[in-house]
Amino acid sequence: MGMGRFVSPAARAEFDAAYRAGMALLPEPTETRDVRTGFGTVRVYRFGSADAAPLVLLPGRASTSVIWQPNLAGLTARHPVYTVEPLGEPGRSEQTAPLRGGADQAAWLGETLAGLGLDRVHLVGHSIGGWLAANLAARDSSRLASVSLLDPVSTLGRFPAQLLLRASLAALPVVSRWGRPSFQTWVNGGVPAPPDDPLAAVIDAGMRTFRMAMAVPEYPTDAQLRSIDIPALVLVAGRSVMHHPRAAYTRARALIPGVQAELWPTATHSLPAESPEEVNARLLRFIAEMSA
Secondary structure (H helix, E strand, O other): OOOOEEOOHHHHHHHHHHHHHHHOOOOOOOEEEEEEEOOEEEEEEEEOOOOOOOEEEEOOOOOOHHHHHHHHHHHHOOOOEEEEOOOOOOOOOEEOOOOOOHHHHHHHHHHHHHHHOOOOEEEEEEOHHHHHHHHHHHHOOOOEEEEEEEOOOOOOOOOOHHHHHHHHHHHOOOOHHHHHHHHHHHHOOOOOOOOOOHHHHHHHHHHHHEEOOOOOOOOOOHHHHHOOOOOEEEEEEOOOOOOOHHHHHHHHHHHOOOOEEEEEOOOOOOHHHHOHHHHHHHHHHHHHHHHO
């Protein structure tokens, strides 16, 4: 298995322009770190100066730290927030070794937390970031205080056939120009992104300019979910196309010990960006309960 890469220097320059425009909308990071791991160098930004337990945020596919713009102000008022740019994805991290499965994914993320000197972390992941968070929680929770999964993919339900078909069509060069926006609109519950939305532009640029080379996320076994031994919050979007929402909610409640699981009936897969105040409030309330 190879490694993720930009398809050309021109493609990288195109992505970088979109990335810089998106990052310009975020608060100024209080710290920028490039953490060396056995699989590459991981870019991490710290936001805020609050003296409390740290939150570590993992974004969805091709979303980078930019996608957390709607959430950062509310979260940093209470906690220091670290945003991680996952290896094998477009962004500022640099992959140097293949990621062959869940063990490798847990290894680089654990090494990143160790390199940052972080303990008792409240780990929050959206979409594929939710899978990364659950994967680490099931394999090595030693540095985690809690885990929050925001409509995680390939974690509580498998990808539906319709999703796989639409995603494969959107990736074909002959249809990708219209297929990617159409696919993203479908994921967002039929609501297209504004044509000048810099957050959507980062995702679109990443999907167009970067070739990922990672194993399909390993679907966790029942035993792996039962092994999560830290407090867990799960928010399932009722209109998510990434799994069957009711079944995903049921699996979370049945298997993750002591989980606080909620099905948000009107939310789409993009729930952190579409309902940032509500998501922030739920996260902060959960973390405050864990810290009491």
